[in-house]
Ligand code: ADP
């Protein structure tokens with residue numbers, strides 16, 4: 001049974017705009033799934049529905065209930081939305097802090113993740129001292145610090161220059177291969193979707209529908 005399935009999902013907003021119509025999609029545990037499509041085809045809407053930030057107008061979002069007991073979800077948006085006055089350490093600690101974990105208790109997890117995103121030594125920096133790529137790294141560490149089962153990413157690297165983006169693609173892939181969380185990654189970059197994903201769901205616009213689905217693993221097996 002998939003971890004998550006969208007079954008005939010449609011979403012029409014109160015202004016009459018239909019962003020999604022009759023979308024079926026399954027996400028298996030450990031997938032790195034990309035949603036690829038042009039601007040306005042409903043990718044973000046699909047992600048927000050998966051996150052439970054909105055409810056579908058028709059159809060349903062079907063989480064595997066057995067797995068569903070403790071499904072936690074991490075988010076990464078294009079804008080890192082870090083606390084500007086807080087250090088890198090405190091920004092990454094925040095989700096744990098909200099769960100009542102003290103700074104000292106959080107320290108091993110925070111430091112390990114900072115190492116994984118290549119930010120060791122930057123614990124005490126504040127966001128404005130960092131490059132855009134480094135702020136995105138902080139954002140990824142923050143999203144993963146609670147060890148969520150699912151990581152939802154909405155065009156996370158779209159605002160970064162190509163080299164920074166490529167480095168982040170590589171480091172994200174390394175993290176995923178190591179920790180095996182499930183990723184749903186929204187992008188309009190064909191390169192990014194094919195490079196990162198085990199499966200690409202191609203969406204067509206107006207109203208958003210699934211146009212095709214491509215299994216990348218079958219073409220390029222990974223270790
Ligand atoms: P994408 O992420 O693929 O660019 P979106 O899911 O953001 O697409 O948007 C799909 C369509 O729904 C667009 O036409 C957009 O203008 C519209 N839309 C998105 N959010 C809202 C909203 N809250 N209210 C009304 N229309 C919306």
Ligand code: ADP
Nearest residue numbers: 118129130131132133134137163164165167168
């Ligand atoms: P990334 O690919 O991580 O975004 P950049 O290309 O922005 O990295 O920067 C390359 C390296 O330069 C960083 O990994 C970091 O070591 C260093 N660096 C960049 N900006 C700063 C800064 N504001 N303060 C200190 N070191 C920096």
